Amino acid sequence: MTDLSKRRLLHWAGITTLAATAALVGCGKKEEPKPTAAAPAASAAAPKPAPLKVAFVYVGPVGDAGWTFAHDQGRKALEAEYGDRIATTFVEKVPEGADAERVIRDLAAQGNKIIFATSFGFMEPMLKVAAEFPDVKFEHATGYKTAPNMRIYDAKFYEDAYLAGVLAGKMTKSNTLGFVASFPIPEVLRNINAYTLGAQSVNPKVKTRVVWVNTWFDPPKESDAAQSLINGGADVLLQNTDSTAVLQTAEKNGKYAFGWDSDMSAVAPKAHLASCVVDWSPYYKKAVKDVMDGSWKTERTVWGVKEGQNSLAKIADFVPEDAKKKVDEVKDGMKAGSFEVFTGPLLDNTGKERLAKGVQADQSWKDKVDFYVKGVEGKIPSGN
């Protein structure tokens, strides 16, 4: 073997290794195969109609034990409900941006009839693809833009946060609560405010301290933020970041905290007061049914405790009875529709009135929350 050809061989060996690595990394896309899933063309001869193809686009890994995990539980519930009448696919870890558009277009082109995109940043890409595939139904979680074949759905996380606040107000000894917050958007501000209002409903002395981590997911950083809140005197923590780090930091320090998005009781048995869980399956079942019976129309759906989409699960045994009773009372009010978290008189933390006495907040008010309620310390970080 000449020196040149030996070098070329090594060169190719290196490239092959790289390509193999890239291929291994690139296989983020997983199909949940239905072995009998027939191509649409074959359906004429088949005794059964071809299954309705349903696709999901996830921003995180299904193994995140939080946001994406909860959506994937919803997908599994769909399969359990409709069996071989549907075939589901999902693509996980899709970045919010140019790649999302390609992924959604691919899914539409593959014959999926309804596509769920489960993160805010998928809104614009989905809107673009929706215009190209008028006979496919598009569903976008947590957004605000719609089209004739694209609609939006959301959950009332702040109802969970309020219920958590009730427990926090009862359990705190320092009267200082902590919140590890991701980004200053209305969704997150509603949660901080609801948490504080819930606590104040049972303990007027409560104040809330907020630390912004500017990420949805960075466990060591979430843990750092929780630690600094605890160092500053907070003893019951809530977060709307996606990992279990805050809960575990509370456990290490002998403080209390909550699970978020899914049941996290197992990771911190002593610190875990309850988990704010979201169950997307009621909506997913309804959406698929709408497509099947042809009643699908553009609308906005925001469900909460009343519809079984949100709930405060796994309340710890050591929580005193009166606190549990109070939570049940509020929960019943939410279910009956008689209780609204944001009801006037409501002051922000500069003393300005945001809701007059007796007024219940409507959807457009909730969409524009840009303040802390009285009792939250500090100022919301702004871009300027």
Added chain:
Amino acid sequence: MNEIALLVAATLASGTPLALAGLGLLLNEKAGVLNLGAEGIMLVAAIAGFAAAFTTGSDTLAFAAGALAGGLLAAAFGGLVIWLNTNQYATGLAVSLFGYGFSAFVGVGYVGKKLAESSPFEVPLLADIPFLGPALFKHHPMVYLTIALALAIVWFLYRSRAGLVLRAIGEAPESAHALGYRVRWVRLAAVVAGGALCGVAGAFLSVVYAPLWVEGLVAGRGWIALALTTFATWRPLRVLLGAYLFGGVTMLQFALQGAGVNVASQLLAMLPYLATIVVLALISRNPAWIRINMPASLGKPFHPG
């Protein structure tokens, strides 16, 4: 006062994984090999360490598993770049991507699992001193070992014969080869040692610091460690300083936010990067100093004969 002590304590803990990884990378860079795979190596080691701690309940075995996993992956990287002379930048990036995917793949079963509680460590007697006790003497032993390691690396690189050989190979591999030193094997040893230290850093994150496993747990700390070695101009004690500075400013900005200081959190979030770069750039501002310390053959392949 108490809050300041806790801030100091948090600084030491959050700087430790950066310092460990930074010191490891410094070793293999001093031998002339740039390993951009640090992030992936830390991730693979983090899951290996977590799995070991979960199965055996032993921190020591967890660190050993992390070091072993990090060392093995680094050895594969070393084999590619040192013997096959693949491009160090591309291979390092591939290792990073591979580590991310591979750790997520093997770690699926460990998401949301809880480690057995370990009793908190404290230095006898010293831990009872007011202020200094909670600030300095209630840490995991790895925090102290990291400081000892930095001093050991200073001694090794600048006072021992083996360290001199290592630096010579990083400066002028052809000359070292002509003198009869086995350039490739020394480089491989340095790369494996560096990977093992990155591995210990990864295990520290998943077993002691977080302590949990989720996909992408390391969240960019491998890249920060890489940047630290450069900004510290390849001096071990400056890597240590930079790591604590980065950890300290991170914790400080959280403490400020928690106290309700009215500064945009996005600005505060930028501070650790800014402060570390400014301070290290200031103490290393002499260009001649950088030239002397930067391994001349860094990132370049070596062909014997």
